[in-house]
Amino acid sequence: MKNNTILILGGYGEAGRLIAHYLLRESDVRLILAGRNLDKAQAAAAELNTTVFGQRVTAQLLDAADQTGLEKAFAQVQMVVVASSTSQYTRNVAQAALNIGIDYLDILYSTPKLEILKSLANQMKQQGLCFISDGGFHPGLPAAMVRYLAPEFERLETAHVGSVIKVNWEALRLSPATIEEFVLEMLEFQPVCFTNGEWRRDWKNRRTFDFGTVFGKQKCMAMLLEEMKSLPQNYPSLKETGFFVGGFNWFVDNILMLPSMMILSIWRGRAIRPISRLLHWGLNKYSKPPFGTVLLLEASGWKGKQFTKRQLIIEHGDGYLLTVLPVVACLLQYLDGSIRKPGLWMQGNVVEPKRFFNDLQRMGVAAKIQ
Numbered sequence: 001m002k003n004n005t006i007l008i009l010g011g012y013g014e015a016g017r018l019i020a021h022y023l024l025r026e027s028d029v030r031l032i033l034a035g036r037n038l039d040k041a042q043a044a045a046a047e048l049n050t051t052v053f054g055q056r057v058t059a060q061l062l063d064a065a066d067q068t069g070l071e072k073a074f075a076q077v078q079m080v081v082v083a084s085s086t087s088q089y090t091r092n093v094a095q096a097a098l099n100i101g102i103d104y105l106d107i108l109y110s111t112p113k114l115e116i117l118k119s120l121a122n123q124m125k126q127q128g129l130c131f132i133s134d135g136g137f138h139p140g141l142p143a144a145m146v147r148y149l150a151p152e153f154e155r156l157e158t159a160h161v162g163s164v165i166k167v168n169w170e171a172l173r174l175s176p177a178t179i180e181e182f183v184l185e186m187l188e189f190q191p192v193c194f195t196n197g198e199w200r201r202d203w204k205n206r207r208t209f210d211f212g213t214v215f216g217k218q219k220c221m222a223m224l225l226e227e228m229k230s231l232p233q234n235y236p237s238l239k240e241t242g243f244f245v246g247g248f249n250w251f252v253d254n255i256l257m258l259p260s261m262m263i264l265s266i267w268r269g270r271a272i273r274p275i276s277r278l279l280h281w282g283l284n285k286y287s288k289p290p291f292g293t294v295l296l297l298e299a300s301g302w303k304g305k306q307f308t309k310r311q312l313i314i315e316h317g318d319g320y321l322l323t324v325l326p327v328v329a330c331l332l333q334y335l336d337g338s339i340r341k342p343g344l345w346m347q348g349n350v351v352e353p354k355r356f357f358n359d360l361q362r363m364g365v366a367a368k369i370q
Helices: 014-026 038-051 067-074 087-100 111-119 121-126 142-152 176-187 250-266 268-286 319-335 353-362
Strands: 005-009 030-035 057-061 079-082 103-106 130-133 155-166 192-195 198-201 206-210 217-222 240-245 292-303 306-316 343-346 366-369
Touching: 005 014, 014 030, 014 038, 014 319, 030 038, 038 057, 067 087, 079 087, 079 319, 087 103, 087 111, 103 319, 111 121, 111 130, 121 130, 121 343, 130 319, 142 155, 142 292, 142 306, 142 353, 155 206, 155 217, 176 250, 176 268, 206 240, 206 292, 250 268, 292 319, 306 319, 319 353, 353 366
Parallel strands: 005 030, 005 079, 030 057, 079 103, 103 130, 130 343, 155 240
Antiparallel strands: 155 292, 192 198, 192 240, 206 217, 217 240, 292 306, 306 366
């Protein structure tokens, strides 16, 4: 059973269920949906077995805090996909995967998570195991976008990726743990971009992007992503690069965000739950149509003697689905062995860009160069 079987930790959650659906549709993989609520896991497995061809999904009770339980479950599979809000148990999950000898992928954005995985990177490499982190679209897409467009230039000089994310939060079934993890991620926000040969942190690191007729011009803040760090080494002619993220809605951006960050910086442990509830309310109450997500790469450089500019636009009407589909496109390359290599990798750096974006387009993501 171990070959061609993936365990999705949090497989009955919003993201886990969608990853399972598209993996079943796009491959012949078998899945185990695991988490702390067996009833929900069994219901999700039954639904997927009914709606997607073949009885390829089972359910399992599993707690990320229980390393012995993790190791027992991992003995059945070739990879674990972490789609649950369990970044605090990263060491448990990663160490269990290493102990049993299986591969790993997560869709968590967390600085402490990355530090833990980096501390285990030598062990991953020595054991010949493939660990992929920062799956999704941000992180997950920006570095892949730069790598996809880079062959258009002989000397790539600038590559800035902006994003606008307008989500119908009220329609999502997000658990309190997911919202709390989302708030903790905001505390780890670093306004860093690469300028004049170095990575610089500055709250003034902002750029304005024109996202087209629906979302128009938006001012975006620099946001450091691990996957972007290797780009200046891979493209030595690169003078400027970075990822820049837009806001949520007028109320959250202008009324809630600053005081919430100040309160959390002082009373992090005690304030996390009430701030999370307040943020969730603000997202639900004031996020209005149009909804959708756009990532825009603005690149410039030289081709021969001509200085040229190019744009790569990635967009989808459902921001949550845009988190899932890049993970599935990455896993398709992993499953056929084309990107499976020992060590720790970021999704945006490990995928083969051309096939990656072709698969995304085939699954319904709009991608165009102009």
